[in-house]
Amino acid sequence: MRYSPKIWNGVRGFFVTGTDTGVGKTEVAARLAGYFARKGFKVAVMKPVATGVKRTCSDAWILKRAACSDEPLNRINPVALRLPLAPFAAERLEKKKINLDIVWRGFEKLKSDSDIVIVEGIGGLMVPLKKSGGKVFYVRDMILKMKMPVILVARPELGTINHTLMTIGMLRAKGIKIAGVIFNHARRVKKDLAVRTNPSIVEELSGVKVLGIMDYNKDRGKRRIRWLRKIKP
Numbered sequence: 610m611r612y613s614p615k616i617w618n619g620v621r622g623f624f625v626t627g628t629d630t631g632v633g634k635t636e637v638a639a640r641l642a643g644y645f646a647r648k649g650f651k652v653a654v655m656k657p658v659a660t661g662v663k664r665t666c667s668d669a670w671i672l673k674r675a676a677c678s679d680e681p682l683n684r685i686n687p688v689a690l691r692l693p694l695a696p697f698a699a700e701r702l703e704k705k706k707i708n709l710d711i712v713w714r715g716f717e718k719l720k721s722d723s724d725i726v727i728v729e730g731i732g733g734l735m736v737p738l739k740k741s742g743g744k745v746f747y748v749r750d751m752i753l754k755m756k757m758p759v760i761l762v763a764r765p766e767l768g769t770i771n772h773t774l775m776t777i778g779m780l781r782a783k784g785i786k787i788a789g790v791i792f793n794h795a796r797r798v799k800k801d802l803a804v805r806t807n808p809s810i811v812e813e814l815s816g817v818k819v820l821g822i823m824d825y826n827k828d829r830g831k832r833r834i835r836w837l838r839k840i841k842p
């Protein structure tokens with residue numbers, strides 16, 4: 610089966626989220642961006658909110674390079690906080706206001722200037738971004754607002770069935786479209802029984818397609834990754 614990003618409310622692209630931080634969202638988003646760029650599409654990339662940023666956001670750099678984007682870094686990553694915390698917590702401790710309006714404006718501009726948009730979330734789905742008017746705004750609300758289908762990046766080892774199914778459940782509860790799951794080996798793990806059986810179990814129990822499995826290091830830097838062939842521009 611091939612999956613085309615020509616989806617939701619006119620936005621052509623994907624929102625790459627994860628079951629956790631450090632699972633390989635940037636790795637997967639960069640692969641996608643590079644793939645579409647090589648196909649000749651004008652690819653816009655975005656890391657709307659980042660924390661733990663010292664000078665510039667490294668995820669934004671990686672995405673910019675992969676997409677061959679000439680957008681300025683502050684449009685790719687409009688909100689950067691210094692403390693390595695959930696944005697909601699970093700905003701409080703840094704006494705700095707997170708302005709999501711610049712995210713929405715930047716997103717609209719990137720959307721209108723490009724063929725395909727690839728957005729990387731921050732951490733997992735229920736990472737709190739900020740509180741305003743008594744309501745907490747989570748990454749999931751950002752996906753809803755951007756109206757993009759999701760690619761979910763998960764880790765491969767024992768425990769991932771729980772995290773992946775929970776995330777899928779939370780996406781479905783809001784009617785967010787899920788393009789598929791990628792199991793990424795962000796670190797070297799033993800390919801034990803759990804690692805070998807997790808993808809098919811997740812697919813069977815959730816009905817969400819597993820687009821692919823990225824091995825530790827093996828697929829890095831490669832232009833051709835098997836799962837990318839399942840994504841149709």
Ligand SMILES: Nc1ncnc2c1ncn2[C@@H]1O[C@H](COP(=O)(O)OP(=O)(O)OP(=O)(O)O)[C@@H](O)[C@H]1O
Binds near residue numbers: 635731
């Ligand atoms: N397939 C892989 N092989 C080797 N290293 C990998 C692989 N995938 C990810 N990594 C490494 O693992 C680390 C975490 O990956 P990545 O930065 O893509 O995760 P993330 O989900 O984007 O994290 P964050 O929540 O901080 O944005 C990085 O150092 C990355 O280079």
Ligand SMILES: [Mg+2]
Binds near residue numbers: 634635636668729
């Ligand atoms: Mg990242």
